[in-house]
Amino acid sequence: MTLQDPADFPRAFSHAFSSRDLATITGLFTADADFLSLTGAWAEGHEAIEQVLSAELAGTLARVRLVSGRTKMRPVAPGVAQAMQRFVLSGLSNPDGSDAGRIGAVLSALLVQTHTGWRVVSAQFSAEG
Template identity: 70%
Template sequence: MSLADPADFPRAFANAFSARDLGAVGRLFTPDADFVSLTGAWAEGREAVEEVLAAELAGTLARVKLVTGRTRLRAVAPGVAQVLQRFVLSGLSHPDGSDAGRVGVILAALLREGAEGWLAVSAQFSPEG
């Protein structure tokens, strides 16, 4: 999956994440990207991004779905863009298995345009607030 526009990153991330397609998520990142996950894990490199998300989606985030909200895109320099994306995350559960309701989260990503299209060189997925 090659992104021709950095504005396509949030939806591509949400679709791959919700489908549990870790390969598709990984292909949104450069091979040497940094990623900080919702649980605070720091992944260094595309493969590590996939591994961290695989562990989270098998555990804490097993039933989670993302719904896209507000997006802010900013050109930083030629071929470099910042994307801030608000998501509503549903499907979280408390330790006892009960529904934890919906939570606002923000994905902040720095993207670079290259031969493979627009890819994240750095991203952080954080609870809102």
């Protein structure tokens, strides 16, 4: 997926996450990107990002739904931007399968402009609190 504007990243990530579309998610990143997942796994590059998210979406995050909150965009330098997106996650499960309620989370991403559009070079998805 090609982003023409870095401000499109949070919505594109959220839609792909909710659709469990791993190819679209990894396509938002540069080939050598770093991603720190919601469960704390550190993935380096497309293949690792896809493996981490595949395992999380099949397990811990299988029923998770994202509800978008506040978004903040910050130009860092020409061709570089930071996106921050707040989410409320529902559908989390405790180890015994019971509902774990809702939590707040923030997705923070550093994007660079490439000849094909904007891509993420580094992102962290972390729970608030």
